[in-house]
Amino acid sequence: MSRKFLSLVTVTFLALALSVTGCGTQPSAPSTPSAPSAPTASGGEIKIGLPLPMTGSEATYGKDMENAIKLAVDEINAKGGVNGKKLTTITGDDACDPQQATAAANKLVSEGVVAIVGGYCSGAVVPTLTIYNEKNLPYIVEAANSSKIATQNPGNTFEINGTAVHQTQKAVELFKKLGATKVALVEQGDAYSSDLANQTEKALKAAGSTVVSHDVTTKGEQDFSSLVTSLKSKNADLVFWTAYYADGALLIKQLRQGGYKGAIVVGDGSSDPKLIQMSGAAGEGIYVLSPPVAEYLPAAKQFADAYKAKYNQAPGAYAPLAYDGINLLADALKRAGGTDGKAVIKALTDTSGFAGLAGKVAFATDKTLKESNFIVLQIKGGKFVLQ
Amino acid sequence: MHVMSLFYIVIQQLVNGLILGSFYSLVALGYSMVYGIIKLLNFAHGDIYMVGAFVGFGALGIFGSILGVGWLGITVALLISMFLVGLLGMLVHRIAYQPLLNKRAPRMSLLITAVGVSFTLFNGVMVMTNGEYKAFSTSLGYEGISLGPVNITYTQIIMVVSTAILMLVLYWFINRTMYGKAMRAIALDQDACRLMGINVTKTISLTFFVGSALAAAAGVMAGVYYGSIHFYMGFIIGLKAFTAAVIGGIGSIPGAMLGGLILGLLETAGTQLPFVGSAWKDVFTFGILILLLVSKPTGILGKSEIERM
Structure with a gap:
């Protein structure tokens, strides 16, 4: 008897549930693509799209950024949300692939999001910029930093990660602080290290510093002794290595072995704990330019603890920027007083003094960071220490 | 800061x-010996050098805890690596080259087999090491002799002296022992050697052992x-x-020693080139080498097809 009764209840309940969801989705579905502001008005929530790689080779970074964003959203909602409404997020998997990114962007737009936050792979970000711009959706790009994003920006896109230009700025600033007058640049001839070395040379010359040499080494070659002698003979007082850590560690060792006593600075391609391990005792005192990693940011301590508590792992390389990006958007939504795309874009443009984990955010005319967010680390006692 | 004069x-x-x-020079010797005896350009030789580095790394890891990571530990690791990699060279010869030699296969087939061995070795090490760089940690410091601004560390002196010793031992082995005599004889005429009762296959095998041990x-x-060492370090x-x-002069042992030294000196000179800078180092080095070979196609000490080794 009781069993029959139970099953009857279950069936009724299931039927009811089905009919409710069926009714719920049907009328709202056609309205979402046409009017982005409609669901926020009716549901009392603000939908934000997160285009991130959730599958493929870059999936770990995408997942890490999504975690950081969701952590921020929970914090914002716990404090009452934005303009009285709760934030919700929808993740679109771009798989770090231009085609899939376009499909994901169209999906996010049709879901009725009012702003876009995310973007890890530059190749997947660039083709989607106009899709969002057509709907006047502001896009805060958190990690991707190819120069193509700034040059193809249709007006809705804001970059909060530093670019090669920003790294150069930080490098020149550091050289000045160290009192270097005769800088030697060493690169490897690949697009990345060559670009950084050339930009630095230009900036140093513009600032009136002397570049005593600009050398190119062959990737995989182990012997730098003749280069070291050459640099010493030119009396370089600072050596800037712009390529990756493996060969960088060899150069550092051989510079010290050859009796070079000046400063050594390496670019972000060498900002890897393996640099310390491989350069050994010679690595002490080396300066390393690095993107803002949570581990070394004093402001990110609380964030890192919260992240660890929630996800049971340490935040990854781009988690602080992901966290900053969504908070910046919430800040802009408040200042715009609503979710109108044009108003939010204007509010983002006018951002001044927004304090994120990675530092203060303000935008230059090309909507990249006005001031570099690169940080300087120094190897001390076999560890990276923030300068 | 002290200004270095041109002299220094x-x-x-x-x-x-x-x-x-x-x-x-040490690596070139193996190339030259193998070419001398079976006219094979053993393109896997650079990878034998790489495997040698990794075996030494492993041996130092095992024996370093007992003998320390100073010169004693390094010497033991070096000898172990030379022996094991020498055996590897013999194995490669037996598996990949000797069957082709037995069938009197065309030279081109042997060459491609050598390329295959090269890929097998470096991809094998890549998989085993996850493609990571390994730090070769020793307790050697930077102490040395200073002549004005010129620095020569004791490590550098020991490197050059050990190379010289290895080369002298090799020279003695080739010119003063029965095995060396057999190698030189095979380089001259394999069939005649067979008729005289020399075990040709064994002698070729021994050549691979010696060449690979030197590379190791x-x-x-x-x-x-x-x-630091890396699976791809043997390529360049x-x-x-x-x-x-x-x-x-390929096939000539003193030629390999001399050729290595000349190449090393040309490269260092190229780095210090005035006006053009180090980016042109390789263009300078190889430009001179082209001129050298055009004027003497058999190489500096190479004899045209009369005697090798």
Whole structure:
């Protein structure tokens, strides 16, 4: 008897549930693509799209950024949300692939999001910029930093990660602080290290510093002794290595072995704990330019603890920027007083003094960071220490 | 800051070139010996050097805890690596080359087999090491002799002296022992040697052992000297050593030694080139080598097809 009764209840309940969801989705579905502001008005929530790689080779970074964003959203909602409404997020998997990114962007737009936050792979970000711009959706790009994003920006896109230009700025600033007058640049001839070395040379010359040499080494070659002698003979007082850590560690060792006593600075391609391990005792005192990693940011301590508590792992390389990006958007939504795309874009443009984990955010005319967010680390006692 | 005069720069660069050149020479010897005896360009030789570095790394890891990571530990690791990699060279010869030699296969087939061995070795090590760089940690410091601004560390001196010792032993082995005599005889005429009762296959095998052991010694020394090793480290040095062997006259043992030193010295000179800078180093080096080979196609000490080794 009781069993029959139970099953009857279950069936009724299931039927009811089905009919409710069926009714719920049907009328709202056609309205979402046409009017982005409609669901926020009716549901009392603000939908934000997160285009991130959730599958493929870059999936770990995408997942890490999504975690950081969701952590921020929970914090914002716990404090009452934005303009009285709760934030919700929808993740679109771009798989770090231009085609899939376009499909994901169209999906996010049709879901009725009012702003876009995310973007890890530059190749997947660039083709989607106009899709969002057509709907006047502001896009805060958190990690991707190819120069193509700034040059193809249709007006809705804001970059909060530093670019090669920003790294150069930080490098020149550091050289000045160290009192270097005769800088030697060493690169490897690949697009990345060559670009950084050339930009630095230009900036140093513009600032009136002397570049005593600009050398190119062959990737995989182990012997730098003749280069070291050459640099010493030119009396370089600072050596800037712009390529990756493996060969960088060899150069550092051989510079010290050859009796070079000046400063050594390496670019972000060498900002890897393996640099310390491989350069050994010679690595002490080396300066390393690095993107803002949570581990070394004093402001990110609380964030890192919260992240660890929630996800049971340490935040990854781009988690602080992901966290900053969504908070910046919430800040802009408040200042715009609503979710109108044009108003939010204007509010983002006018951002001044927004304090994120990675530092203060303000935008230059090309909507990249006005001031570099690169940080300087120094190897001390076999560890990276923030300068 | 102390200004280095031209004199000191030249001295320091000569020292640099000598050290770089001695690595090239050690590897070039193996190329030259194998070519001398079976006319095979053994393109896997650079990878044998790389395997040598990794075996030495492993041996130092095991014995370093007992013997320390100073010169004693390094010497033991070097000898172990030379022996094991020598055996590897013999194995490669037995598996990949001897069956083709038995069938009197065309030279081109042997060459492609060598390329195959090269890929097998470096991909194998890549998989085993996850493609990571390994730090070769030793307790060697930077102490040394200073002549004005010229620095020569004790490590550098020991590297050059050990290379010289290895080469002298090799010279004695080739010219003063029965095995060496057999190698030279095979280089002259294999069929005649067979008729005279010389075990040709065994002697070729021995040549692979000696050549591979020398490459392994160079690999361990490079690991100790530069401090890090990588599965791909054999590629560039393989090409350079091959070049050195050709400049010296491929097949000639003193030629390989000389070729390595010349290449090392030219490269260091190229780095210090006035006006153009180090980006042109390789263009300078190989430009001179082209001129050299055009004027003497058999290499400096190479004899045209009369006697090798």
